[in-house]
Amino acid sequence: MPLRLYQAAFLIALFAPCLCANGQDIIYSQSVVRDDPYFCFALRRGKIALTQDSLSFRVPNKRGQRYSFSEPLKNISEVRKAFLPNRIIIRTWSGKRYRLYAYKRNDLIGYTRDVMAKKPSLKAN
Numbered sequence: 609m610p611l612r613l614y615q616a617a618f619l620i621a622l623f624a625p626c627l628c629a630n631g632q633d634i635i636y637s638q639s640v641v642r643d644d645p646y647f648c649f650a651l652r653r654g655k656i657a658l659t660q661d662s663l664s665f666r667v668p669n670k671r672g673q674r675y676s677f678s679e680p681l682k683n684i685s686e687v688r689k690a691f692l693p694n695r696i697i698i699r700t701w702s703g704k705r706y707r708l709y710a711y712k713r714n715d716l717i718g719y720t721r722d723v724m725a726k727k728p729s730l731k732a733n
Contacts, residue, residue: 634659636719640696641709642675656708658719663698665708677706687720689713
């Protein structure tokens with residue numbers, strides 16, 4: 609009986625990430641660092657994930673959860689390089705701006721722009 613319990617726990621642990629994805633396949637994922645424009649010493653390390661309909665940044669620890677964000681791709685106006693090396697700036701139609709450090713910024717920008725080109729974007733009035 610305990611062997612069946614261990615097998616069931618193993619199968620749940622194996623397939624739980626697939627079941628929790630809610631049908632959204634991750635196109636690209638990378639470890640990045642988000643900085644705060646007002647407090648330059650407050651760097652938050654996390655993971656950015658690009659799906660078909662959103663771009664989300666998640667911080668693994670609980671203290672940094674306020675730095676996490678998730679923006680639908682239709683709300684993103686531009687994704688571009690910044691002047692400093694390895695920095696990316698993401699701007700939304702609502703005026704929000706996110707600054708990230710990424711080691712493979714060209715890949716992240718390219719994949720995001722490709723997915724955004726396939727979706728109609730929200731036009732600013």
